Amino acid sequence: MAQISNSKSNEPRGFDVGNFVNRFGTVLALIVIFVLFSVLSSFQGGRFLTSQNLINILRQVATLAIVASGLTIAVAAGEFDLSVGQVASLTGILMAGLIVRQELPWGVAAIGALGTGMLAGLITGMLVTRFKIPSLITTLGMGLIAVGVNYAYARGDSIYGRMPEEYTFIGTGTIGPIPFVVIVSAAVVAVLYVFLNYTRTGRYILATGGNPTATRLSGININKYRLIALMISGFCAAMGGSILVSYLGSAQPSGADNYAMDSLAAVFIGMTTIRRGQANILGTIVGVLILGIINNGLNLVGAPFFLQTIVKGSVLILAVSLAVRREEIRFF
Amino acid sequence: METLLELQGISKIYPGVTALNNVDFTLRSGEVHALLGVNGAGKSTLVKIICGAQPPDSGTIKLQHNLLQIKNTADAMRNGIVVVYQERTLIPHFTIAENIMLGLEPGRGQLINRRKLNERADQLLKRLGVELDLNKEVIQLGAGQQQLVDIVRALRTEPKVMVLDEPTAALSQAETKHLFDLLRQFKKQGIGIIFVSHRLDEVFEISDSMTILRDGHVVSSGPISEYTPARVTQDIVGRSVAKLETTPTLNIGAVLLETQNLSSAEFQGVNLKINSGEVVGLAGMVGAGRTELLETLVGFRRATSGKILLEGKPTQITSPENAIRHGIVLVPDKRIEKGLLNRMNVLENLTVASLKRYSGRLGWLQQKKMQEAATKAMDRLRIMPPSLNTPVQSLSGGNKQKVVFGKWLASSDDVRGLIFMFDEPTEGVDVGARADMWVIIRNLAAQGAAVLITSSDLDELMAISDRLYVMRRGQIINEGLKQEFTHDSILQQMMGG
Numbered sequence: 001m002a003q004i005s006n007s008k009s010n011e012p013r014g015f016d017v018g019n020f021v022n023r024f025g026t027v028l029a030l031i032v033i034f035v036l037f038s039v040l041s042s043f044q045g046g047r048f049l050t051s052q053n054l055i056n057i058l059r060q061v062a063t064l065a066i067v068a069s070g071l072t073i074a075v076a077a078g079e080f081d082l083s084v085g086q087v088a089s090l091t092g093i094l095m096a097g098l099i100v101r102q103e104l105p106w107g108v109a110a111i112g113a114l115g116t117g118m119l120a121g122l123i124t125g126m127l128v129t130r131f132k133i134p135s136l137i138t139t140l141g142m143g144l145i146a147v148g149v150n151y152a153y154a155r156g157d158s159i160y161g162r163m164p165e166e167y168t169f170i171g172t173g174t175i176g177p178i179p180f181v182v183i184v185s186a187a188v189v190a191v192l193y194v195f196l197n198y199t200r201t202g203r204y205i206l207a208t209g210g211n212p213t214a215t216r217l218s219g220i221n222i223n224k225y226r227l228i229a230l231m232i233s234g235f236c237a238a239m240g241g242s243i244l245v246s247y248l249g250s251a252q253p254s255g256a257d258n259y260a261m262d263s264l265a266a267v268f269i270g271m272t273t274i275r276r277g278q279a280n281i282l283g284t285i286v287g288v289l290i291l292g293i294i295n296n297g298l299n300l301v302g303a304p305f306f307l308q309t310i311v312k313g314s315v316l317i318l319a320v321s322l323a324v325r326r327e328e329i330r331f332f
Numbered sequence: 333m334e335t336l337l338e339l340q341g342i343s344k345i346y347p348g349v350t351a352l353n354n355v356d357f358t359l360r361s362g363e364v365h366a367l368l369g370v371n372g373a374g375k376s377t378l379v380k381i382i383c384g385a386q387p388p389d390s391g392t393i394k395l396q397h398n399l400l401q402i403k404n405t406a407d408a409m410r411n412g413i414v415v416v417y418q419e420r421t422l423i424p425h426f427t428i429a430e431n432i433m434l435g436l437e438p439g440r441g442q443l444i445n446r447r448k449l450n451e452r453a454d455q456l457l458k459r460l461g462v463e464l465d466l467n468k469e470v471i472q473l474g475a476g477q478q479q480l481v482d483i484v485r486a487l488r489t490e491p492k493v494m495v496l497d498e499p500t501a502a503l504s505q506a507e508t509k510h511l512f513d514l515l516r517q518f519k520k521q522g523i524g525i526i527f528v529s530h531r532l533d534e535v536f537e538i539s540d541s542m543t544i545l546r547d548g549h550v551v552s553s554g555p556i557s558e559y560t561p562a563r564v565t566q567d568i569v570g571r572s573v574a575k576l577e578t579t580p581t582l583n584i585g586a587v588l589l590e591t592q593n594l595s596s597a598e599f600q601g602v603n604l605k606i607n608s609g610e611v612v613g614l615a616g617m618v619g620a621g622r623t624e625l626l627e628t629l630v631g632f633r634r635a636t637s638g639k640i641l642l643e644g645k646p647t648q649i650t651s652p653e654n655a656i657r658h659g660i661v662l663v664p665d666k667r668i669e670k671g672l673l674n675r676m677n678v679l680e681n682l683t684v685a686s687l688k689r690y691s692g693r694l695g696w697l698q699q700k701k702m703q704e705a706a707t708k709a710m711d712r713l714r715i716m717p718p719s720l721n722t723p724v725q726s727l728s729g730g731n732k733q734k735v736v737f738g739k740w741l742a743s744s745d746d747v748r749g750l751i752f753m754f755d756e757p758t759e760g761v762d763v764g765a766r767a768d769m770w771v772i773i774r775n776l777a778a779q780g781a782a783v784l785i786t787s788s789d790l791d792e793l794m795a796i797s798d799r800l801y802v803m804r805r806g807q808i809i810n811e812g813l814k815q816e817f818t819h820d821s822i823l824q825q826m827m828g829g
Binding site: 198199200201203206207210211213214215216217218219220275276277278 | 443
């Protein structure tokens with residue numbers, strides 16, 4: 001009987017340097033940036049490489065990691081969610097407001113805030129799946145609506161006041177040397193990782209994003225999985241926003257708006273590594289760390305603020321353009 | 333062989349066009365039943381109805397004498413009807429095993445049992461004698477291998493009916509042979525196979541019976557013994573297609589294009605010459621480097637060494653735009669991917685390469701001139717959409733091909749001194765249009781252009797070329813006048829036997 005074989009499968013399995021660099025190039029970049037800042041900072045007192053600063057970095061990126069991981073799920077399903085920043089800000093304001101102004105127990109406030117995030121994701125999902133409006137446009141609109149609701153509730157005020165200790169512990173407490181917020185963040189990211197890679201729903205989300213036609217023809221309801229993905233994204237945005245308020249002790253009306261750009265950058269950087277070409281959680285974390293280290297490092301060496309955004313933007317462009325060049329990612 | 337699938341009185345009407353008109357179709361178990369027809373005759377619609385992607389407007393479908401109500405593709409699959417499509421239906425970054433088992437992953441509830449998944453995929457692969465690393469991402473596979481994964485996937489639910497839509501379009505000769513071996517296996521298992529194809533030689537090789545559609549109704553149907561290629565062609569086209577008489581070569585002029593020792597990553601030391609007034613054919617297997625050579629000549633790729641001479645002068649061709657200005661045009665293969673502006677309509681696609689001819693002062697486009705040119709092209713090539721404003725996306729595959737053809741034909745009235753290159757000019761095109769295209773290609777040469785064509789169809793090359801080159805593994809290994817070759821001798825040289 002004739003046999004077709006893939007000639008490559010019989011090649012000796014040596015260590016393929018080229019392939020390794022491709023796959024982990026971005027991680028190498030992360031290490032290089034880390035080393036770079038360690039060196040630069042050592043000329044100015046060496047505050048970068050201290051355990052306190054390193055823990056700080058983790059603390060600073062913890063909430064972003066949650067939001068970006070939620071966004072990863074949406075992108076994995078083939079959708080954009082540009083509203084994560086404004087939804088996070090809204091839910092932060094709601095959280096603080098429900099506690100300080102309406103004097104509700106923080107558990108109830110949390111349900112309200114997280115529920116709002118999920119609702120935003122649900123509405124977005126409905127518009128995308130029932131009315132076939134592209135998620136890029138829908139979430140752009142939802143983000144603006146979230147800003148509107150935000151101002152309707154708090155009129156543009158920032159909200160601060162006494163908050164219960166159990167709640168503030170989430171953002172500011174430590175267990176030993178490790179900030180609790182980092183533990184919470186790591187737990188959420190781990191759950192999302194397992195969800196996306198090991199559960200059936202996660203698999204179908206990835207399939208929907210990878211080739212919607214093929215997935216539908218396999219009898220899978222792609223709209224259901226798009227909806228789930230967008231709800232997860234909204235929920236994680238809400239979680240990020242609520243925890244941020246605990247961390248800062250107050251809620252700013254647009255406090256988490258920049259999460260949108262940063263999360264997207266992290267997700268796209270993440271698509272260039274670990275599981276190239278697909279949105280993936282570990283890759284997103286690499287992206288989050290790169291952004292966090294750049295922020296922190298530039299701060300410490302006293303670089304002017306504008307340099308931070310320029311560097312972040314350049315890193316994003318560089319990472320994605322290399323991946324596109326190697327034809328690992330294709331946009332439209 | 334008992335009746336497996338029975339369609340009776342199937343009709344389907346889309347706005348403005350009756351796609352299927354009272355069609356009866358019977359498939360027996362254990363047979364390969366070919367489905368033929370011009371593009372737009374209704375083949376795709378019939379396939380969509382059988383696999384549940386579209387409901388019929390009237391008529392019944394019976395599977396093993398039971399009436400079926402198929403509401404969607406999942407229904408069809410559950411009843412044992414699977415389709416292997418032309419376009420890739422795989423998830424790019426999933427592994428072969430994951431793709432094969434998509435939607436049917438073993439495991440309890442949310443947890444997927446990886447080991448069982450890989451085992452089951454491995455079983456299926458082994459059963460069909462396919463040796464592929466099931467942990468490889470399918471995006472890394474070649475077209476033929478992806479096709480194979482598609483077919484293995486179709487087997488996973490032990491289907492009763494298998495529909496193959498132009499399965500050999502992207503396959504090499506060896507892969508086609510392997511596919512046919514698999515189909516014979518399936519036949520022995522009692523699976524009924526519907527084989528949609530344009531390639532008559534393959535249809536005659538593998539089919540037991542056939543049905544021919546034209547304009548949405550069944551023209552004829554019966555066992556293969558009742559058909560000859562001539563009768564098939566006649567039934568498909570509705571008129572007898574005269575065998576193409578190749579015009580004797582009269583006016584071979586000066587050398588328009590010459591390459592000296594042209595090399596790149598995919599080919600080495602290529603020396604070829606094309607004169608005005610002649611059609612030069614380039615034969616070679618898939619992977620021999622033909623497409624890459626043509627793409628280099630048109631500036632889409634760069635050569636690493638060697639020279640290209642136009643009318644005797646060494647010229648650097650730096651980009652397709654540059655090449656076009658030098659008078660070199662490529663009508664590429666996979667035209668639907670590479671040659672169409674998918675969001676635009678027929679008029680826009682036909683005129684896009686020649687806009688300069690319709691622009692007046694200040695670059696203002698003259699609609700009337702554009703419409704005339706587009707209509708002329710449509711008539712010449714017998715393109716059949718309802719109107720110039722039809723979005724090109726909604727045309728049948730063959731008509732899409734003709735639009736790409738037409739785009740380049742519309743670009744000049746006087747073709748003297750121009751160099752036209754065609755890569756698989758009649759791939760995916762029905763028999764009637766094929767003959768038309770051959771005439772058009774020969775006419776280009778007769779009017780003073782130089783034509784280079786490459787094709788996997790040796791009959792085509794033999795029919796329309798004056799001279800032939802044979803390419804193998806990136807090198808030109810033979811050349812000569814058409815009369816010096818036979819179908820078999822070319823094949824042998826291509827394969828290196």
